[in-house]
Amino acid sequence: MKIIAIILIIFGVIGLLLSTMMFGDIGIASAIGAITAILSGTGLYLVTKELKLIKNT
Template identity: 70%
Template sequence: MKSIAIILIVIGILGLLLSTMMFGDIGVAAAIGSLTAIFSGIGFLQVNKRL
């Protein structure tokens, strides 16, 4: 569970960095998707601590 959380956070950070290089609506959509991955990774870490 912890490894999934770390992978999600890393992919989210990379996606957020790459979304700054994209133009228009595609960049906004990529930023929203990467934020979703980051928040999911944080949620997995919190669940892992409680279990």
């Protein structure tokens, strides 16, 4: 799960950079999708850390 979280964050950052080169509504939609990927990756990473902590106790 940690690898998937890191991939989501990387794709989100790349998508956010690419969305600045797009025009109009497409750029806004791309930015929203990229931000969603970043937030999903961050949340998944935090959950993975918490589950690992709970498993060790």
